[in-house]
Amino acid sequence: MLLKLGMSDLLEVSYLIRLVMLLISASVIYICIRRFAGSVASRLFDWVPVSSRDRVLMAVISTLLTTVTIFLAVHFYVYNGLDYQPDIYRTGNPKTRQVALTFDDGPSQEFTPLVLDILKEYDVPATFFLVGIHAERYPDIARRIAEEGHGIGNHTYGHITVPTASNKALYEEVIKATRVIAQTTGEYPKYIRPPRGVYDARFRRLSHVLGQKIVLWTISTRDWRYGTSTQAIVRRAVSQAKGGDIILFHDSGALVRNEGGDRSATVRALPLVIEGLRQKGLEIVPLGELLEEEFGEEFPVVEIPE
Numbered sequence: 604m605l606l607k608l609g610m611s612d613l614l615e616v617s618y619l620i621r622l623v624m625l626l627i628s629a630s631v632i633y634i635c636i637r638r639f640a641g642s643v644a645s646r647l648f649d650w651v652p653v654s655s656r657d658r659v660l661m662a663v664i665s666t667l668l669t670t671v672t673i674f675l676a677v678h679f680y681v682y683n684g685l686d687y688q689p690d691i692y693r694t695g696n697p698k699t700r701q702v703a704l705t706f707d708d709g710p711s712q713e714f715t716p717l718v719l720d721i722l723k724e725y726d727v728p729a730t731f732f733l734v735g736i737h738a739e740r741y742p743d744i745a746r747r748i749a750e751e752g753h754g755i756g757n758h759t760y761g762h763i764t765v766p767t768a769s770n771k772a773l774y775e776e777v778i779k780a781t782r783v784i785a786q787t788t789g790e791y792p793k794y795i796r797p798p799r800g801v802y803d804a805r806f807r808r809l810s811h812v813l814g815q816k817i818v819l820w821t822i823s824t825r826d827w828r829y830g831t832s833t834q835a836i837v838r839r840a841v842s843q844a845k846g847g848d849i850i851l852f853h854d855s856g857a858l859v860r861n862e863g864g865d866r867s868a869t870v871r872a873l874p875l876v877i878e879g880l881r882q883k884g885l886e887i888v889p890l891g892e893l894l895e896e897e898f899g900e901e902f903p904v905v906e907i908p909e
């Protein structure tokens with residue numbers, strides 16, 4: 604059964620206003636950096652005449668610093684969040700020796716069956732965050748994922764960027780993916796992961812209403828990078844791994860397009876990652892089990908008089 608939602612369930616902030624807000628904040632950061640860097644430079648180098656070349660250089664440096672600042676801010680938002688977020692799962696309980704494996708962007712005709720074969724051979728559970736379009740295109744593979752007992756998650760219909768999507772697009776993307784994934788796999792997606800880990804308040808409310816837990820990750824293997832190697836993936840997945848970790852892989856996707864990336868390094872790395880994690884004494888468990896032992900921000904206990 605799928606829930607029905609009205610547009611009024613979403614926060615009413617239009618796409619244009621969001622875009623304007625983003626541009627204004629980027630400009631404010633730019634101006635602050637320029638002024639700050641400018642005043643420091645003029646104090647340190649007040650004996651140097653300011654030529655137009657210096658001004659150009661200053662503008663270039665400020666632009667670079669602004670880009671880096673915005674990148675770091677987004678990174679912090681994805682991995683930590685800026686507010687109280689008991690609804691977002693980024694890790695299991697670090698006191699356990701359990702970890703969970705997750706695969707995004709599939710199913711892929713080429714790589715998902717190979718990933719499933721390896722998981723079966725090693726008897727390891729995983730969770731697949733499916734892109735709706737791909738589940739529609741490869742329903743047999745989507746069904747196989749569920750039949751082999753793996754967890755199913757929603758990764759939107761067309762792998763959209765959540766914060767820049769209009770209300771209508773966001774609503775359609777999430778609902779349509781829910782429907783397609785449920786129809787092809789026969790399972791209602793219990794989990795949802797926003798593409799690139801970028802979410803917003805509307806996404807959090809919608810996921811909550813749909814009963815889909817937002818699950819991000821602790822370790823990214825960065826297997827989406829062009830030309831990444833098997834060794835690099837194994838190193839990232841195993842060397843930092845500790846209890847409670849949610850490890851992110853990709854069985855489909857591409858840098859710009861939604862599909863077509865080469866995931867053969869991920870496939871080659873997977874057996875080595877499983878063996879490496881086991882050697883470290885870590886147990887690979889289903890996402891549901893990892894989150895049962897959840898170690899999130901705790902809700903305050905309120906005593907209610909009888």
Ligand SMILES: [Zn+2]
Binds near residue numbers: 758856
């Ligand atoms: Zn993705």
